[in-house]
Amino acid sequence: MAYRPQLNPDALPIHAEPDQAAQILAGGGGRPPPPQQQQHPQQQNYGRPMNQGYNNNPHGYHQTPPPQQTFSPPPPQGYGQSPRPVNSRAPPTPAPPQGVDPTLFPLFKAVDKDGSGQLSEKELRAALVNGDWTSFDPHTVRMMIRMFDTDRSGTIGFNEFCGLWGFLAAWRSLFDRFDVDGSGTISYQEYANALAAFGYRLSPQFVQLLFRSYDKRGQNAISFDLFVQSCISLKRMTEVFKKYDEDRDGYITLSFEEFLTEILRQR
Numbered sequence: 001m002a003y004r005p006q007l008n009p010d011a012l013p014i015h016a017e018p019d020q021a022a023q024i025l026a027g028g029g030g031r032p033p034p035p036q037q038q039q040h041p042q043q044q045n046y047g048r049p050m051n052q053g054y055n056n057n058p059h060g061y062h063q064t065p066p067p068q069q070t071f072s073p074p075p076p077q078g079y080g081q082s083p084r085p086v087n088s089r090a091p092p093t094p095a096p097p098q099g100v101d102p103t104l105f106p107l108f109k110a111v112d113k114d115g116s117g118q119l120s121e122k123e124l125r126a127a128l129v130n131g132d133w134t135s136f137d138p139h140t141v142r143m144m145i146r147m148f149d150t151d152r153s154g155t156i157g158f159n160e161f162c163g164l165w166g167f168l169a170a171w172r173s174l175f176d177r178f179d180v181d182g183s184g185t186i187s188y189q190e191y192a193n194a195l196a197a198f199g200y201r202l203s204p205q206f207v208q209l210l211f212r213s214y215d216k217r218g219q220n221a222i223s224f225d226l227f228v229q230s231c232i233s234l235k236r237m238t239e240v241f242k243k244y245d246e247d248r249d250g251y252i253t254l255s256f257e258e259f260l261t262e263i264l265r266q267r
Helices: 018-025 105-111 121-127 138-148 158-178 188-197 204-214 224-244 256-265
Strands: none
Touching: 105 121, 105 158, 121 138, 138 158, 138 224, 158 188, 158 224, 188 204, 188 224, 204 224, 224 256
16 A cells, blocks of 8 residues: 655544545545534433322211211311322433533433443444434444443443544544435545545556455445444554554554554554
């Protein structure tokens, strides 16, 4: 793999910051359009209060009075009044933590099934879908967790979720730019155009190999989640190459163990 000779290799696009990729695409001055507002499902009601029973017949009511008494016992308290209505409305939605994005809080709560305040891989995958409502590839979800799990808990908290969501919204803007036919997927030619715009100079044979590797559904197209996964993976491999390419000529020499070490680090 080689760089474009006229570009500074150190200025290759940093895919964790898609705005820079958009600047390269626009010749250095453009920025991607603002991310489209995401529609989020309303927060689920986690339960309704149990109906409370009322006992309007206290102990002793309607018992036969003693023979010596000539009057009936007094009626129970509230006799003749309609029973109080039972409150059947769901409890109010809890407010989001102070200083966080309120638009994402209902979505976060909806997928946080165990109410732990942290999203597991399974819960996060339920929140991430492509334009055709297919779930994200499991490897892409794990990649997102590794990138945004700042406290290394293995899960995603709400603040981490907000960062992840903004990251994907920026990538979505780039994806829509290259999805010229509006199909919701990236074809081979659209994929080749995207890589060229990001500053990579790759042979058609390698681009075809890369494309087939991420066309996991065999549809001759790459979905949004796999497009993001491929670009991030390519960027990581580029960073490994640059570490050994000290003279920036596009060629490196490394031992077999160095090669294996770098492969293992990418897992």
